[in-house]
Amino acid sequence: MELTFNLPGLETIEQRTVPLDSSTLYDVLIVGGGPAALTAAVYCMRKGVKTGLITLDIGGQVAETSTVENYMGYRHIEGISLVQRFKEQVQQFEIGFLQGYKATKVIDGNIKKVECEDGNLYQSKSIILTTGKRWRRLNVPGESELTGKGVAYCAICDAPLFKDKDVIVVGGGNSAIEAAIDLAKLATSVTMVQLLPALTADRVLVDELSKFTNVTILYEHDIKAIHGTSVVEAVTVHDRKNNKENTLSVQGIFIEIGLVPNTELVKNIVSLNEHGEIIIDCSCRTSRPGIFAAGDVTSIPYKQIIIAAGEGAKAALSACDYVLTNK
Amino acid sequence: MELTFNLPGLETIEQRTVPLDSSTLYDVLIVGGGPAALTAAVYCMRKGVKTGLITLDIGGQVAETSTVENYMGYRHIEGISLVQRFKEQVQQFEIGFLQGYKATKVIDGNIKKVECEDGNLYQSKSIILTTGKRWRRLNVPGESELTGKGVAYCAICDAPLFKDKDVIVVGGGNSAIEAAIDLAKLATSVTMVQLLPALTADRVLVDELSKFTNVTILYEHDIKAIHGTSVVEAVTVHDRKNNKENTLSVQGIFIEIGLVPNTELVKNIVSLNEHGEIIIDCSCRTSRPGIFAAGDVTSIPYKQIIIAAGEGAKAALSACDYVLTNK
Numbered sequence: 001m002e003l004t005f006n007l008p009g010l011e012t013i014e015q016r017t018v019p020l021d022s023s024t025l026y027d028v029l030i031v032g033g034g035p036a037a038l039t040a041a042v043y044c045m046r047k048g049v050k051t052g053l054i055t056l057d058i059g060g061q062v063a064e065t066s067t068v069e070n071y072m073g074y075r076h077i078e079g080i081s082l083v084q085r086f087k088e089q090v091q092q093f094e095i096g097f098l099q100g101y102k103a104t105k106v107i108d109g110n111i112k113k114v115e116c117e118d119g120n121l122y123q124s125k126s127i128i129l130t131t132g133k134r135w136r137r138l139n140v141p142g143e144s145e146l147t148g149k150g151v152a153y154c155a156i157c158d159a160p161l162f163k164d165k166d167v168i169v170v171g172g173g174n175s176a177i178e179a180a181i182d183l184a185k186l187a188t189s190v191t192m193v194q195l196l197p198a199l200t201a202d203r204v205l206v207d208e209l210s211k212f213t214n215v216t217i218l219y220e221h222d223i224k225a226i227h228g229t230s231v232v233e234a235v236t237v238h239d240r241k242n243n244k245e246n247t248l249s250v251q252g253i254f255i256e257i258g259l260v261p262n263t264e265l266v267k268n269i270v271s272l273n274e275h276g277e278i279i280i281d282c283s284c285r286t287s288r289p290g291i292f293a294a295g296d297v298t299s300i301p302y303k304q305i306i307i308a309a310g311e312g313a314k315a316a317l318s319a320c321d322y323v324l325t326n327k
Numbered sequence: 328m329e330l331t332f333n334l335p336g337l338e339t340i341e342q343r344t345v346p347l348d349s350s351t352l353y354d355v356l357i358v359g360g361g362p363a364a365l366t367a368a369v370y371c372m373r374k375g376v377k378t379g380l381i382t383l384d385i386g387g388q389v390a391e392t393s394t395v396e397n398y399m400g401y402r403h404i405e406g407i408s409l410v411q412r413f414k415e416q417v418q419q420f421e422i423g424f425l426q427g428y429k430a431t432k433v434i435d436g437n438i439k440k441v442e443c444e445d446g447n448l449y450q451s452k453s454i455i456l457t458t459g460k461r462w463r464r465l466n467v468p469g470e471s472e473l474t475g476k477g478v479a480y481c482a483i484c485d486a487p488l489f490k491d492k493d494v495i496v497v498g499g500g501n502s503a504i505e506a507a508i509d510l511a512k513l514a515t516s517v518t519m520v521q522l523l524p525a526l527t528a529d530r531v532l533v534d535e536l537s538k539f540t541n542v543t544i545l546y547e548h549d550i551k552a553i554h555g556t557s558v559v560e561a562v563t564v565h566d567r568k569n570n571k572e573n574t575l576s577v578q579g580i581f582i583e584i585g586l587v588p589n590t591e592l593v594k595n596i597v598s599l600n601e602h603g604e605i606i607i608d609c610s611c612r613t614s615r616p617g618i619f620a621a622g623d624v625t626s627i628p629y630k631q632i633i634i635a636a637g638e639g640a641k642a643a644l645s646a647c648d649y650v651l652t653n654k
Binding site for chain 1: 373399402637
């Protein structure tokens with residue numbers, strides 16, 4: 001028999017989105033499709049302002065996260081399911097929606113314009129940038145096929161899934177060491193694979209890591225391939241000192257070699273910090289009036305779904321205030 | 328028959344909280360029990376630091392919100408149900424938990440202490456303040472009995488519930504006018520009840536409000552009583568100019584006369600802004616090292632569940648960083 005349930009907010013809804021229109025002047029145009037973008041969309045639509053959204057894909061990095069256990073309201077939920085719920089929450093509104101194309105350029109002015117891969121120019125009184133970051137990838141065989149199946153990029157999100165497992169952490173900076181510390185508390189063994197002859201992380205983190213007896217560090221090593229049919233089973237590491245390869249049996253590999261903010265479309269428009277992130281204040285305002293930003297693409301520390309969602313709500317309310325006071 | 332369901336994260340869990348212990352030195356002690364507090368608790372416990380939580384009650388203002396429609400992941404959910412889910416998410420961890428008593432005083436130092444109504448002094452290396460705000464209440468008959476049943480305090484949260492209804496908004500400042508604007512778009516009629524002979528809101532908001540033909544403003548009026556058996560049915564207003572009373576048939580009353588931050592326990596310890604809110608930076612740091620704050624009690628604009636939750640996560644990660652780097 002089919003199971004039924006009476007939980008709130010989960011019944012099928014009518015999809016009310018409309019196509020984004022290049023002849024409409026929007027109040028708020030959201031660029032991006034991750035948690036910050038979708039939350040901003042809900043808040044703008046509830047405020048009753050004319051809202052549009054352009055995104056290449058929906059869910060951002062959440063869509064490639066296996067299980068989410070730190071989003072409040074769900075003790076555990078597949079990344080893709082959480083994305084689906086966010087998306088349905090947006091689709092209940094008549095928002096101008098364009099998916100499948102990338103926004104390529106923002107043109108500032110009293111009326112702001114967004115150039116899009118679809119050949120159109122979209123216009124809005126204000127813009128919210130939520131283009132996120134992309135993980136810097138190893139670009140080795142097996143990596144993309146096994147992402148979310150043992151290949152992970154976020155230890156805060158995924159470390160608890162590797163309790164009593166053998167894992168590799170790639171990298172030697174702060175995020176790699178933090179990942180290794182989080183994993184060492186849970187995993188059977190942690191093997192760090194570092195390209196350089198030393199770690200580059202803060203001393204205090206290196207000291208903390210040295211307390212764990214289940215951590216091995218392979219210096220001057222890199223990754224050649226990730227193996228596994230449906231999940232990660234082994235990883236081939238390469239010793240750069242003697243040019244030898246060795247295949248380690250592991251169930252997980254955390255790739256912690258940095259993140260790249262997706263800011264190409266606003267280069268020379270808004271101020272960026274030394275990491276290339278869009279500098280915002282606590283109200284999600286960028287250096288340019290009417291241009292707001294939220295989520296991982298910004299200078300706000302910690303890249304988390306719940307944080308991005310909160311920032312998206314803030315950006316939306318700030319943009320609505322801006323539109324109301326700049327008529 | 329009993330309905331069953333296979334949705335993720337909703338099965339019954341073992342409750343693993345332990346009593347808060349005055350002889351333990353915690354890494355992070357969270358004061359408060361709203362969305363910011365509960366999110367901070369989950370993040371701290373997942374980071375593996377020794378965490379405690381003191382709160383008079385659970386859920387903060389969410390517990391008294393009828394339906395929540397702007398928390399991402401749920402299109403609509405009762406405030407109390409959302410609180411329950413947050414709470415269960417915390418209870419899966421061995422967190423030191425004290426509910427039912429108010430924290431009365433924070434004592435700063437290298438080791439921080441929190442004085443509690445239960446007569447104990449609890450100790451921690453860091454503190455996260457999430458004590459929230461309380462709505463300024465009218466203190467008239469019917470108000471507390473009908474809260475969440477037509478008596479509302481948050482237009483962003485609850486306005487959509489009053490579509491095609493007659494409502495009153497009490498107040499004349501920015502938040503009252505914003506509430507009236509949000510409501511005027513949906514409700515049949517909006518009656519503003521303002522104590523003073525004029526509105527005190529920003530000009531732009533007053534101009535915006537004047538565009539609506541379904542809004543009436545009663546100047547120099549106050550509220551005498553709110554009536555209704557299970558939901559709001561009528562409100563008695565009092566004309567201060569002629570001392571006459573009049574009972575209006577309405578289904579909702581939004582009380583928008585301000586919020587009071589709950590900062591009594593940290594007066595003279597952390598810096599407050601002109602509204603009495605705890606000043607924090609974008610990483611939730613207060614003016615005192617090792618004391619963090621998140622949610623409505625802080626200087627961050629916009630009081631929303633999703634924003635408070637995001638800020639709680641940030642405060643937790645900042646506090647964990649502080650504990651790790653200040654050993």
